[in-house]
Structure formats: C-alpha cells, structure tokens
Amino acid sequence: MNILFLCTGNSCRSQMAEGWTRHLKGDQLTAYSAGVETHGINPYAIRVMAEVGIDISGNTSKLVSDLPADIEFDYVITVCGHAHEHCPYFPAKSKVAHIGFDDPPSLAKELTNEDEILKIYRRVRDDIETFVKSLPQALHTE
Template identity: 80%
Template sequence: MNILFLCTGNSCRSQMAEGWARHLKKNSLNAYSAGVETHGINPHAVTVMAEVGIDISHHTSKLVQDLPKEIEFDLVVTVCGHAHEHCPYFPGRSKIMHVGFDDPPTLANDLTDTNEILDIYRRVRDEIGTFVKSLPKVTLSDS
C-alpha cells in the first residue's frame, strides 16, 4: 500500500507521519510525505521524533510534484485543513482521507520555554503515532 501524508509545508506533521509509518509499518506500507508548499524540516519535529527512536533528520521538505511520477497512491491523508482544501487531484485509485492534527508551530508561537514548546510537539507526535498504528485498518471503515 502506497500512502502519502500531505500537509501545507511538509515541515512537521506530514514528516512525523511519514516517520511513524516507515518505523511502524515498514512491512505493510510505503510511506511518503509532501506539501502544497515547502517550508523546510521543523527542528522541533526532528527532536521529538528522535526521542521515540525515529530519525527524520534526513527528510527533505518537498512538493507533491517532486515525488516520483510512477507512484500510484492508494491513500492520501491530509493532516491539516489547508492541505485538505488545496489537495491536488490524484488520478486512479487514490482514496483521500482527512485526519486533521493541531499545528505545533502555531500553538507554540507565543511560547518561549523550550519544554513547553516541545510538549506541544510531543502531544501531536503521539496523536499522529496513534493514527498511524491504526493503518491500514482505519481506511477500510472510512468512506
């Protein structure tokens, strides 16, 4: 099963989802992530994923059109509202599913304490991890 996690800037939530999927589901899913824009990899996302033993430091922020053209996605998961509203057309069998997660950079925008900031990223990381653990079962019950 080929799965794409799509977010606005492919910097945080979609990268964490790809990391979780590659770590937890490497034998059943081929995971990718992309954005409708590129914002670079968020260093806080890299930090909190490393805390659970998942290295996303080598990931790059990319656009959908940067992905190999021959990949047919079985499932495209939009992880933020903006990406869901601006989701490009995927021909063929692709199923589009929206599972919105809070945006850690937005929630942490006014914070200065590093631990408080990372706690926000950890919460979202864990929520994304829980969702990824449910794949692909969750796709069978959604329409």
C-alpha cells in the same frame, strides 16, 4: 499499499506521520510525505521524533510534484485543513482522507519556554503515532 501524508509545508505533521509509518508499518505500507508548499523540516519535529528513536533529520520538505511520477497512491491523507482544502488532483484510484492534527508551530508560536514548546510537539507526535498504529484498518472505514 502506498500512502502519501500531505500537509501545508511538509515540515512537521506529514514528516512525523511518514516517520511513524515507516517505523511501525514499514512491512505493510510504503509511506511518503509532501506539501502543497515547502517550508523546510521543523527542528522541533526532528527533535521529538529522535526522542522515540525515529530519525527524520535526513528528510527533505517537498512538493507532490517532487515525488516520482510513477508512484500510484492508494491513499492520500491530508493531515491539516489547509492541505485538505488545497489538495491537488489525484487519479481516481487514490482515495483521499482527511485526518487532521493540531499544528505545533501555530500552537507554540507565542511560547518562549522550551519545555512548553516541546510538550506541544510531543503531544501531536503521540497523536500521530496512535493514528498510524491503526493503519491500514482505519483507512478501510473511510
């Protein structure tokens, strides 16, 4: 089963979701991530994922059009409202589901304390982990 996690900039939430899925469900699911824009990989996302033993430092921020054209996605999961509202068209076979997660960069933008910033990123990382652990069963109820 091929799953695409789609976010605005493919910099944080979708990257974490791809990393968790490859780590926890790689024997059942093939995970990809992309954005409706590209913003580069968020260094805090890399850092908090590394804390749990998942290396996303080699990932790149990419558009859906950057993915191989021959991939047929069973599910496209939008992880933010903007991506859900601007989700590109996918063939009828692909089921689109919206599972929104808080945006760590937005929540942390006014903060200067490193511990407080990391706390936000860790919470969202852990929320995404909880969702990924429910896959693929959670998708069959959509």
